[in-house]
Amino acid sequence: MNKKVSVYRKEHFCAAHRLNNPSWSEEKNYNVFGKCNNPNYHGHNYELNVKVTGKPSPDTGFVIDLKYLSDLIKETVIEKLDHKNLNLDVPEFSDLNPTAENIAIVIFNILRDKIDQELDLQIRLYETPRNFVEYPAS
Amino acid sequence: MNKKVSVYRKEHFCAAHRLNNPSWSEEKNYNVFGKCNNPNYHGHNYELNVKVTGKPSPDTGFVIDLKYLSDLIKETVIEKLDHKNLNLDVPEFSDLNPTAENIAIVIFNILRDKIDQELDLQIRLYETPRNFVEYPAS
Amino acid sequence: MNKKVSVYRKEHFCAAHRLNNPSWSEEKNYNVFGKCNNPNYHGHNYELNVKVTGKPSPDTGFVIDLKYLSDLIKETVIEKLDHKNLNLDVPEFSDLNPTAENIAIVIFNILRDKIDQELDLQIRLYETPRNFVEYPAS
Amino acid sequence: MNKKVSVYRKEHFCAAHRLNNPSWSEEKNYNVFGKCNNPNYHGHNYELNVKVTGKPSPDTGFVIDLKYLSDLIKETVIEKLDHKNLNLDVPEFSDLNPTAENIAIVIFNILRDKIDQELDLQIRLYETPRNFVEYPAS
Amino acid sequence: MNKKVSVYRKEHFCAAHRLNNPSWSEEKNYNVFGKCNNPNYHGHNYELNVKVTGKPSPDTGFVIDLKYLSDLIKETVIEKLDHKNLNLDVPEFSDLNPTAENIAIVIFNILRDKIDQELDLQIRLYETPRNFVEYPAS
Amino acid sequence: MNKKVSVYRKEHFCAAHRLNNPSWSEEKNYNVFGKCNNPNYHGHNYELNVKVTGKPSPDTGFVIDLKYLSDLIKETVIEKLDHKNLNLDVPEFSDLNPTAENIAIVIFNILRDKIDQELDLQIRLYETPRNFVEYPAS
Numbered sequence: 001m002n003k004k005v006s007v008y009r010k011e012h013f014c015a016a017h018r019l020n021n022p023s024w025s026e027e028k029n030y031n032v033f034g035k036c037n038n039p040n041y042h043g044h045n046y047e048l049n050v051k052v053t054g055k056p057s058p059d060t061g062f063v064i065d066l067k068y069l070s071d072l073i074k075e076t077v078i079e080k081l082d083h084k085n086l087n088l089d090v091p092e093f094s095d096l097n098p099t100a101e102n103i104a105i106v107i108f109n110i111l112r113d114k115i116d117q118e119l120d121l122q123i124r125l126y127e128t129p130r131n132f133v134e135y136p137a138s
Numbered sequence: 139m140n141k142k143v144s145v146y147r148k149e150h151f152c153a154a155h156r157l158n159n160p161s162w163s164e165e166k167n168y169n170v171f172g173k174c175n176n177p178n179y180h181g182h183n184y185e186l187n188v189k190v191t192g193k194p195s196p197d198t199g200f201v202i203d204l205k206y207l208s209d210l211i212k213e214t215v216i217e218k219l220d221h222k223n224l225n226l227d228v229p230e231f232s233d234l235n236p237t238a239e240n241i242a243i244v245i246f247n248i249l250r251d252k253i254d255q256e257l258d259l260q261i262r263l264y265e266t267p268r269n270f271v272e273y274p275a276s
Numbered sequence: 277m278n279k280k281v282s283v284y285r286k287e288h289f290c291a292a293h294r295l296n297n298p299s300w301s302e303e304k305n306y307n308v309f310g311k312c313n314n315p316n317y318h319g320h321n322y323e324l325n326v327k328v329t330g331k332p333s334p335d336t337g338f339v340i341d342l343k344y345l346s347d348l349i350k351e352t353v354i355e356k357l358d359h360k361n362l363n364l365d366v367p368e369f370s371d372l373n374p375t376a377e378n379i380a381i382v383i384f385n386i387l388r389d390k391i392d393q394e395l396d397l398q399i400r401l402y403e404t405p406r407n408f409v410e411y412p413a414s
Numbered sequence: 415m416n417k418k419v420s421v422y423r424k425e426h427f428c429a430a431h432r433l434n435n436p437s438w439s440e441e442k443n444y445n446v447f448g449k450c451n452n453p454n455y456h457g458h459n460y461e462l463n464v465k466v467t468g469k470p471s472p473d474t475g476f477v478i479d480l481k482y483l484s485d486l487i488k489e490t491v492i493e494k495l496d497h498k499n500l501n502l503d504v505p506e507f508s509d510l511n512p513t514a515e516n517i518a519i520v521i522f523n524i525l526r527d528k529i530d531q532e533l534d535l536q537i538r539l540y541e542t543p544r545n546f547v548e549y550p551a552s
Numbered sequence: 553m554n555k556k557v558s559v560y561r562k563e564h565f566c567a568a569h570r571l572n573n574p575s576w577s578e579e580k581n582y583n584v585f586g587k588c589n590n591p592n593y594h595g596h597n598y599e600l601n602v603k604v605t606g607k608p609s610p611d612t613g614f615v616i617d618l619k620y621l622s623d624l625i626k627e628t629v630i631e632k633l634d635h636k637n638l639n640l641d642v643p644e645f646s647d648l649n650p651t652a653e654n655i656a657i658v659i660f661n662i663l664r665d666k667i668d669q670e671l672d673l674q675i676r677l678y679e680t681p682r683n684f685v686e687y688p689a690s
Numbered sequence: 691m692n693k694k695v696s697v698y699r700k701e702h703f704c705a706a707h708r709l710n711n712p713s714w715s716e717e718k719n720y721n722v723f724g725k726c727n728n729p730n731y732h733g734h735n736y737e738l739n740v741k742v743t744g745k746p747s748p749d750t751g752f753v754i755d756l757k758y759l760s761d762l763i764k765e766t767v768i769e770k771l772d773h774k775n776l777n778l779d780v781p782e783f784s785d786l787n788p789t790a791e792n793i794a795i796v797i798f799n800i801l802r803d804k805i806d807q808e809l810d811l812q813i814r815l816y817e818t819p820r821n822f823v824e825y826p827a828s
Contacts, residue, residue, distance in 0.1 A: 433750075435749060446750060446755075447750075510751070511750065511751035512751075513746070513750070513752055515695045515697065515746045515752065515753055516751045518695065519695070543700065544699065544700040545697075545698070545699060545756050546697075546698045547696060547698065548695065548697075548698070549693065549695045549696075550693040550695070551693070551694040551695055551696040552696075552828065
């Protein structure tokens with residue numbers, strides 16, 4: 001068989017953030033971002049699904065060792081984002097609005113460099129159980 | 139970066155329905171649709187995931203404002219279907235069997251007209267936690 | 277050890293219903309029950325948790341065999357309520373408003389007779405993931 | 415029948431907070447509260463279950479109208495806490511550490527005054543899917 | 553309309569397994585598979601999502617009857633795997649490491665023969681709520 | 691305020707087991723325990739909720755530090771049970787049938803000794819999403 005398999009690992013972090021465009025007035029920011037613009041921040045429990053796609057190894061039956069993948073996510077992503085203020089504590093967002101879309105892209109870029117280029121990578125990020133995003137779109 | 143992001147919004151409605159093909163005999167309807175053919179109706183809590191795919195705006199970091207998307211779904215879909223009898227109260231099903239497949243197509247057609255044509259749209263509808271559908275198939 | 281253990285079995289049914297007090301005017305019914313008063317009915321996926329409390333048997337380690345309990349719930353409760361219109365198809369509600377509270381009491385009364393009186397019984401019924409009831413209250 | 419029924423309504427809010435005891439040194443606060451002491455705050459999606467116990471009304475079959483209860487929670491609790499920084503934006507925590515325990519007690523005290531004293535009240539608050547609290551303990 | 557719809561059915565089984573490559577030393581197996589190599593086995597609740605894609609029938613509104621699909625999965629997959637030791641009781645794994653990837657491929661191959669070739673088939677298998685796989689990758 | 695608060699921590703382990711009473715014949719064991727009696731074992735993902743009840747400390751706002759409780763559960767319970775064969779690898783079950791009831795009692799007894807006697811303790815253990823137990827019963 002030569003078809004590919006996708007494997008998923010789910011991890012968790014919680015963080016504070018606010019949505020704001022510094023090139024806009026306070027009023028415009030409030031009109032666009034509403035309660036998410038609160039200058040004192042609010043926060044979320046983010047649920048992160050990392051999807052890796054490739055052919056299982058004939059030796060192990062694994063596309064990628066999920067224990068390895070879990071440790072990699074924890075060391076490179078969770079350590080950086082968990083219990084943080086995304087706007088103030090995470091350099092990637094010093095100049096980038098921490099929407100769910102942009103957080104997913106930042107996480108993708110961190111992990112893409114660390115995972116074998118023959119394997120495809122996709123990020124799904126739940127900001128709440130009712131709002132979530134996927135990058136890149138499939 | 140020029141890759142697309144998908145964003146999802148989850149909403150909820152509950153409704154009664156029955157499955158029936160009026161061109162068939164009672165017996166054939168019962169044989170095909172079983173308990174779902176009960177002439178007095180039964181019902182479900184439907185969980186609706188709406189997926190919109192496009193490029194995030196550089197100004198907002200949003201593919202689409204999820205507050206706007208949530209309000210749009212509530213005004214055009216939930217208002218029409220929630221606490222209703224799909225067969226009797228919803229004109230779209232006067233001549234269309236309200237299977238999960240057909241409900242998803244009806245919801246897609248309602249929302250497709252209201253959302254920027256540059257954005258892709260997909261509907262996932264849970265009829266129960268164990269039975270669900272997606273339209274269009276990806 | 278002489279302390280008691282509670283065991284739970286979760287089952288599922290879906291049904292149509294409407295809330296209505298026949299001794300009230302149409303207008304008062306609509307004012308009190310709102311959308312739940314729709315004369316054409318609406319419906320739900322009901323999740324049912326049955327809790328049985330007692331001392332585990334030294335022979336089996338079971339308070340009650342959960343396979344037996346599951347079969348009992350299916351034969352006496354699910355068969356009666358699943359894919360039914362509670363108002364029209366279920367005699368217990370011919371004269372009783374099928375609120376979640378009353379459905380839980382009806383289920384309790386059905387099961388109480390069938391389960392050893394030395395075992396305590398409690399019903400939790402989810403009408404939606406956000407609305408649920410418990411009887412008797414603990 | 416004269417036994418009581420409990421009814422539950424689930425609502426949601428998200429907020430930022432930090433854990434800190436102002437009478438302690440920075441070092442002691444960090445030793446006790448760890449990452450939760452981040453001076454720039456972090457945040458959570460809080461899931462709130464409100465449980466009300468009493469006898470169902472013979473007229474309605476309701477212990478309390480869950481639409482009324484939902485509106486009451488939204489107006490008095492969600493409006494106050496959602497998309498807020500608990501430490502900075504919510505007066506109740508100006509002098510009280512916003513642990514899950516204390517948030518549950520604050521919510522209980524807000525709602526206790528608004529709900530008929532013949533009805534019992536209990537709060538369950540999920541800070542994360544793995545950490546949650548209940549007040550008063552049953 | 554000529555677009556396809558996907559329908560999903562979720563089923564459940566539980567099983568024991570161990571991960572092991574018989575051509576490797578005990579030490580290498582332990583280094584690669586860790587706790588999953590326990591010679592006395594461990595086990596999981598597997599949640600199985602079966603996805604079938606095609607055009608809904610104009611007569612029924614169904615892509616495939618989900619009751620038929622559920623029965624088919626139970627007879628051909630659940631009967632074979634539920635409450636079994638995958639390594640000892642299931643011939644397909646006598647010479648194949650029962651990783652989640654390989655279990656998904658085995659399930660796909662069983663069902664592919666039984667389902668109309670005009671319908672597409674995909675398997676998602678949850679080994680735990682945090683580790684899951686999909687075959688074939690989409 | 692002098693009322694107590696309950697705090698909960700959820701942890702996870704997976705294990706193999708079989709149900710068997712060694713003083714019975716093979717036939718009686720099969721008749722009583724059915725598929726759960728498979729001599730080659732089967733397995734589950736167990737979800738464990740540990741509930742601790744007491745008064746919050748005025749200094750911390752904690753009933754018990756949930757990070758401490760989580761570490762305690764991992765060191766004393768998860769380490770002992772995770773990725774194990776309960777019948778073969780865990781001495782507590784050498785002479786005790788590993789039903790969910792008995793596993794919950796064993797976990798309670800392990801933790802009871804390690805937690806301040808002024809705090810109440812209760813265990814809820816999910817063997818599957820549909821079968822779960824609580825000890826001691828409340």
